[in-house]
Amino acid sequence: MIDTHAYIGPYPFRHLPHPDPGVLVTVLEREGLEGAWVGHLPSAFYRDPAPGNDELFALLAPHADRLRPVPAVRPDWPSWEQSLAAVVHREVPAVRAYPSQWGLSPDDPSMRALCGACGEADVALLLTARFEDLRQRHWLDSAPDLSAAAVRSVARGNTRTRIVVVAAGRGLIEEVHWGLTPAEREHVFWDISWLWGPPEDELALLFRTMGGERFVYGTGWPLRLAQTPRANLALLPDDVRGSALADPGSWTGVRGR
Amino acid sequence: MASPEAPLAGPEPLVDVHAHFFFEGCGRPEWKQLNDARFRGGDRIGITIHVASILGSWGRWSPTYFASPADTTLGNDAMRAVAAHSSDRVRWYVAVNPNDAEHALAEIDRCVDAGAIGVKLAAARRADDPLLDPIAERAAEGGLPVLHHIWQHRRRHWPSQDASDAVDLVRLASRHPTVSFILAHIGGGGDYRHTFAAVREVPNIYLDLSGSGVDRGMLDAAYATVGARRLLWGADITLCTGLAKLWALEVMGLTSDEMAEVRWRNALRIFPAGSLAVHRESAGALTAHENRESERLETHRLRGDGPRDRSIPDSRFPISGK
Numbered sequence: 001m002i003d004t005h006a007y008i009g010p011y012p013f014r015h016l017p018h019p020d021p022g023v024l025v026t027v028l029e030r031e032g033l034e035g036a037w038v039g040h041l042p043s044a045f046y047r048d049p050a051p052g053n054d055e056l057f058a059l060l061a062p063h064a065d066r067l068r069p070v071p072a073v074r075p076d077w078p079s080w081e082q083s084l085a086a087v088v089h090r091e092v093p094a095v096r097a098y099p100s101q102w103g104l105s106p107d108d109p110s111m112r113a114l115c116g117a118c119g120e121a122d123v124a125l126l127l128t129a130r131f132e133d134l135r136q137r138h139w140l141d142s143a144p145d146l147s148a149a150a151v152r153s154v155a156r157g158n159t160r161t162r163i164v165v166v167a168a169g170r171g172l173i174e175e176v177h178w179g180l181t182p183a184e185r186e187h188v189f190w191d192i193s194w195l196w197g198p199p200e201d202e203l204a205l206l207f208r209t210m211g212g213e214r215f216v217y218g219t220g221w222p223l224r225l226a227q228t229p230r231a232n233l234a235l236l237p238d239d240v241r242g243s244a245l246a247d248p249g250s251w252t253g254v255r256g257r
Numbered sequence: 258m259a260s261p262e263a264p265l266a267g268p269e270p271l272v273d274v275h276a277h278f279f280f281e282g283c284g285r286p287e288w289k290q291l292n293d294a295r296f297r298g299g300d301r302i303g304i305t306i307h308v309a310s311i312l313g314s315w316g317r318w319s320p321t322y323f324a325s326p327a328d329t330t331l332g333n334d335a336m337r338a339v340a341a342h343s344s345d346r347v348r349w350y351v352a353v354n355p356n357d358a359e360h361a362l363a364e365i366d367r368c369v370d371a372g373a374i375g376v377k378l379a380a381a382r383r384a385d386d387p388l389l390d391p392i393a394e395r396a397a398e399g400g401l402p403v404l405h406h407i408w409q410h411r412r413r414h415w416p417s418q419d420a421s422d423a424v425d426l427v428r429l430a431s432r433h434p435t436v437s438f439i440l441a442h443i444g445g446g447g448d449y450r451h452t453f454a455a456v457r458e459v460p461n462i463y464l465d466l467s468g469s470g471v472d473r474g475m476l477d478a479a480y481a482t483v484g485a486r487r488l489l490w491g492a493d494i495t496l497c498t499g500l501a502k503l504w505a506l507e508v509m510g511l512t513s514d515e516m517a518e519v520r521w522r523n524a525l526r527i528f529p530a531g532s533l534a535v536h537r538e539s540a541g542a543l544t545a546h547e548n549r550e551s552e553r554l555e556t557h558r559l560r561g562d563g564p565r566d567r568s569i570p571d572s573r574f575p576i577s578g579k
Contacts, residue, residue, distance in 0.1 A: 014450075234500070
């Protein structure tokens with residue numbers, strides 16, 4: 001099992017203790033995880049993510065056996081296709097996009113273009129619903145949470161690219177999942193970092209209604225305690241305890257395997 | 258990895274100081290499922306005692322945070338029934354709305370007589386409002402802790418509540434230094450670092466660790482600010498994040514003694530003596546611990562050299578590094 005929702009680097013709106021790749025490797029070992037897809041946290045707030053991608057590749061290089069870079073590609077930026085080709089050439093398993101932070105509308109066609117290009121390149125597309133709880137945002141952090149409409153817009157018509165959405169809550173997940181055709185749903189995956197266990201039992205409910213195979217393991221490290229998804233799975237009711245999650249680490253057809 | 262039968266948080270006693278239950282007819286039609294799930298999750302984690310409240314009708318007939326007198330009574334009666342039905346593992350707070358001042362005081366008296374061991378204040382009035390003073394005085398008389406709903410660093414109005422933040426609670430706690438105040442859910446939204454700065458020098462405010470927020474650095478900063486003797490474990494409505502925080506505290510390097518403070522010993526100090534005693538074999542550890550702790554506190558009280566029986570601990574807290 002791998003952590004699909006991890007970053008390195010500082011966060012602009014609060015101090016994070018030790019957001020370093022070496023510490024992440026230690027955390028993965030402690031949590032019994034084989035590896036992680038890792039993004040460059042500050043890049044989400046850069047206008048041009050390319051310099052952050054360079055930093056990400058450099059910082060993860062010593063840990064290539066465990067940490068796989070997931071760089072950001074901004075599809076409304078000139079020559080984004082070349083940027084995508086460049087990172088794909090470095091055998092990444094996925095690329096990230098941050099449409100909310102870039103001010104893209106929910107139905108921006110460039111996101112659909114990026115999704116299609118990811119499929120052509122055999123890499124997954126990773127979207128982030130939020131970095132922090134809405135209740136604690138810094139007053140300069142004005143980007144809205146990723147909307148269900150934005151995810152549906154990317155996912156509709158897509159039957160090739162794996163789309164992984166991290167940090168989504170139950171409402172967003174259900175609104176997207178049941179707003180897609182069965183064929184479209186098959187390509188959308190959700191990390192479990194922002195779903196609650198008992199007494200609300202959101203995670204159990206979604207496993208029952210959607211199936212555990214629609215979900216992937218994710219922590220949100222270094223923003224959030226890495227123990228949270230492990231605790232959530234451990235507290236599942238008997239009927240869904242042990243449900244198998246999708247494992248992006250074993251996906252075939254994703255470049256780099 | 259623990260076996261399926263072993264408590265996920267280990268075998269030591271564990272008191273959840275911030276729990277909620279529901280009842281038939283309240284604003285949550287799946288009330289029984291929610292209650293069962295809390296017990297199921299609690300058993301799995303290893304919670305010995307849930308100290309819980311019900312906030313009115315949970316919004317059905319009056320707003321959750323502005324409960325009418327009738328709803329307040331209804332909720333407290335329902336909470337009393339849950340505690341009576343599960344007396345081996347449930348204790349309760351009497352929840353009141355300070356705007357109905359006479360009713361609030363009468364409700365405290367009525368419910369304490371019926372077994373309530375603390376007072377729950379939500380968000381019907383800011384914590385520093387003079388309307389809360391008689392309630393705090395009643396809590397002082399009864400040796401009851403007050404669990405107060407908090408929005409960490411309230412910078413604007415939030416809908417459906419008159420939320421208080423730590424600065425508001427500090428004003429109340431300073432006016433009532435013999436009352437133990439539990440500052441609710443540092444992971445429940447807002448800027449917890451603002452809270453830590455506000456409560457550092459206020460020894461009768463305890464921080465409850467509950468809430469869905471699991472920010473890295475939050476627990477470290479709370480511990481660095483007030484030490485293990487002013488931290489209380491709780492889950493509120495997300496038991497999964499509560500369990501994650503217990504595991505994280507262990508990773509932070511708290512000693513077993515400090516873990517015991519957070520898990521149960523601090524709760525034992527601030528709730529009325531004997532109120533957390535349990536009567537079943539499986540929770541014998543807490544019963545034995547509580548008996549010893551009660552004897553110790555009673556000895557201090559009789560000698561006059563200790564903290565005021567169960568409310569105010571020693572203010573010289575260890576602020577050790579990890």
